[in-house]
Amino acid sequence: MRHSRADVVARAITVLDDYGLESLTMRRLATELGVRPSALYHHVPNKQTLLAAVADEILARGRRPARAHRWDARAVEICTELRDAMLAYRDGAEVVVTAHTFGLGAHGPAERLRTALDEGGLPADLVETGARALLHLVFGHTAEEQTALQAASAGAIDRVPVGRSDVEHSLELLLDGLRARAAAEAGHA
Template sequence: MRHHRSDVIDRAIAVLDEYGLESLTMRRLATELGVQPSALYHHVPNKQTLLAAVADEIVRRGRRPRRAKEWDRRVVELCGELRDTMLAYRDGAEVVVTAHTFGLGADEPASQLRQTLREGNLPDDLVDVATRALLHLVFGHTTEEQTALQATSAGAIDRPPGGPADFERGLELVLDGLRFKASR
């Protein structure tokens, strides 16, 4: 059976979600698809490209309609969407953060945040810094939350991770500073 690139990405996400990032190898993926590992290289040239495509697909699957009218509420929507999207898949945060850090895959979350911050009448230099700060907040909080959830389910720790309320409070602190800067 001949597979398409989308089949490879879909199966990679299924392997990621079921077994975790450490088990998502080209060999395992090929076995899951019933092909030789070399057949995967027709679709993705290496594992880094595969992980970037997986990150892009995870982000794509998590898109939600925008409802907020004000720029700061749209920032909350975007950041919440990204957090929820990464938490939806085992090791999803690690995959998305790694792809972003290495400049692989689409730059969609960053570009959407940048555009939304521009609509808040922030100066360009502040837009860039604010985009990075917001992404660092989302990535850091979500990675810690996902790690704590996995550790709790394995019985390794007995404290609950910081959840949505903690995330939103941190986000509001950053937004308070941006609103202040935008009003000047």
């Protein structure tokens, strides 16, 4: 039976979610698909490319219709969507952050944040810095939250992470700073 690239990525997400990132190997994926490892290279040239495709699929599965109209509300919407998408799969944060950091994938949220900040009238330097700062906040918060959730479910810790309200509050603090900086720069112009 032949598998498509979409089949390979879908099965990779299943392996990731069932066993974790450390178990997502090309050999294990091939076994899960009932093929030899060399057959996977027809669809993905290496594991990094596979992980980038997995990251992109995690984000695609997490997309929701845009509802916010103001730039700052759109930024929060994009960031909470990103958080929720990464938390939907075991080790999802690590996969998405790694793909983004290595420049291999997961670019959608960054591009959408830049667009929202640009449409908010922020100067170009604030658009770039602001988008990176928002991403870093969400990436870091979500990685910590996911690690704590997994540790709590394994009985390694006895606390539950603070969750969505904490990240939304943090986003608002960062956006307050962007609004203030944009206003100050507009006042000096």
